[in-house]
Amino acid sequence: MAATDKALMQELLCIADTDWVLGHWYIKVMLNGRSLPDCTAFAGMGQDSLGHTRAIFRLLEDRLDLPEHQLEFGRQPDALHDLEALSRPPQNWGDFLMTAFLTECAVWRLFSTFLGGSDQALSGMVKHFGKELYFHRLGLEGWMLAASDEERADMKASLAERGAEIARWFGEDDGEDTLLAAGIRASSVADARAGFLDDAVSVITQATDLSEDAVLEHLPTSLPEGWDAVKRKSPGATVPATLWEFMIPTDPDTVALRRPLAVSVDDNLDLVDRAEYSHADYA
Amino acid sequence: MGLVKQKTARNTMDWEYFEVFAREEPDGPLFHLGSVSAPNKPAAVGQARMVYSEKPWVEMCICPRAEVTPVISVNDMIGIA
Numbered sequence: 453m454a455a456t457d458k459a460l461m462q463e464l465l466c467i468a469d470t471d472w473v474l475g476h477w478y479i480k481v482m483l484n485g486r487s488l489p490d491c492t493a494f495a496g497m498g499q500d501s502l503g504h505t506r507a508i509f510r511l512l513e514d515r516l517d518l519p520e521h522q523l524e525f526g527r528q529p530d531a532l533h534d535l536e537a538l539s540r541p542p543q544n545w546g547d548f549l550m551t552a553f554l555t556e557c558a559v560w561r562l563f564s565t566f567l568g569g570s571d572q573a574l575s576g577m578v579k580h581f582g583k584e585l586y587f588h589r590l591g592l593e594g595w596m597l598a599a600s601d602e603e604r605a606d607m608k609a610s611l612a613e614r615g616a617e618i619a620r621w622f623g624e625d626d627g628e629d630t631l632l633a634a635g636i637r638a639s640s641v642a643d644a645r646a647g648f649l650d651d652a653v654s655v656i657t658q659a660t661d662l663s664e665d666a667v668l669e670h671l672p673t674s675l676p677e678g679w680d681a682v683k684r685k686s687p688g689a690t691v692p693a694t695l696w697e698f699m700i701p702t703d704p705d706t707v708a709l710r711r712p713l714a715v716s717v718d719d720n721l722d723l724v725d726r727a728e729y730s731h732a733d734y735a
Numbered sequence: 736m737g738l739v740k741q742k743t744a745r746n747t748m749d750w751e752y753f754e755v756f757a758r759e760e761p762d763g764p765l766f767h768l769g770s771v772s773a774p775n776k777p778a779a780v781g782q783a784r785m786v787y788s789e790k791p792w793v794e795m796c797i798c799p800r801a802e803v804t805p806v807i808s809v810n811d812m813i814g815i816a
Contacts, residue, residue: 487750489771489782496785584784591781598774
C-alpha cells in the first residue's frame with residue numbers, strides 16, 4: 453500500500469469511526485428529546501452520522517480493494533480509530549451536549565481539511581457532509597444555550613473532564629503531513645485545530661459563564677504518555693462493551709435484522725404465510 | 736448507556752413555535768411543511784432540517800409563529816372585530 457493511501461485510510465478511519473460511535477450515541481439518547489420533533493431530530497442526526505460513516509467505509513473499501521462491509525462488520529473494537537472521549541457513556545444531559553458538540557466540531561474541522569484537495573471524490577463528499585453536519589452543531593448549540601443552571605454546571609464539569617481528550621485528537625503539529633504534501637489535504641491539521649478552538653470558544657462562552665481563557669484552558673494541546681498518533685487516542689481506550697454490542701450485535705435475531713440489505717434480500721423470507729397463523733373463517 | 740432516567744423536567748409549553756417552509760424546485764412554490772417547537776432559534780433550525788428531510792429541498796426557511804401576520808384567520812374576524 454502506498455504511503456499516501458495508508459495515511460488517507462488511517463485519517464478517514466479516525467473520522468468515520470468517531471462518527472460511527474457518535475451516531476450510536478444519538479440513537480441511544482434519542483428518547484431524551486423533549487418533544488417529538490426533538491426526538492426526530494436526534495434520530496436524523498444518528499442516521500446522518502451512520503450514513504457518513506458507511507459512505508467513508510465504502511470509499512475506503514473501493515480504494516483499498518477490501519471486501520465489501522469489512523470495515524463495519526469485520527473489525528473488533530480495539531481496531532477502531534474512534535475518539536476516546538466517546539469511550540465513556542454520557543453521565544447526564546449536560547455531559548451529553550458538551551461531548552457531542554465538541555466531537556461534532558472536531559470531526560467537521562478535521563474532515564474539512566480535505567475540502568478543495570486533489571481528491572475530487574473525497575472533496576465532494578466533504579462538501580456534501582458539511583451541509584448536514586452544520587445542522588448537527590446548530591441543534592446542539594441551541595440546546596446548550598437553553599440549558600438550565602444544573603445542566604450548565606454539568607456542561608462545565610464535562611468540559612473539564614472530556615475537553616482535553618477531544619482537543620488532543622488533532623495531535624501535535626510536527627510538520628510532517630503526507631496528505632498535505634500530496635495535495636490531498638488542502639489545509640493543515642493545525643488550521644483544523646484552530647478552527648475547532650474558535651467554534652468551541654464561541655459557543656461555550658455563550659452557553660456557560662466561562663471566559664475564553666477558561667474554555668481554552670480545558671482544551672490543551674499536550675499529549676499523554678503512549679499516545680497512538682495513528683488512531684489519535686490513548687492506548688487501551690475503546691468502545692464500551694455494551695455500546696459495541698449495540699453497534700455490532702451478536703444476538704442471533706438482531707444479527708439477522710442488522711445484516712446488509714444486499715445479503716438479507718437473498719433470504720426471501722415469507723413473513724405473511726407463517727405456521728403460527730390459523731386460517732379461521734371470520735365470516 | 737441511556738439517559739432517560741436522568742432527564743430534567745422542562746416546561747415545553749413555553750417554547751416558541753416556528754413554521755417551516757421549503758421549496759422543491761428553484762422556480763417552484765414555497766410549501767408549508769409543518770412546524771417545530773424549540774427553546775430558541777438555533778435549536779429550531781437544527782430540528783427543522785432534521786425533521787423535514789424527506790426531500791432534497793433547494794430552499795428551506797423557518798419563521799416564528801408569533802411573527803406571522805394574519806390576513807384571513809379562522810380565529811379572528813379581521814376587519815370587523
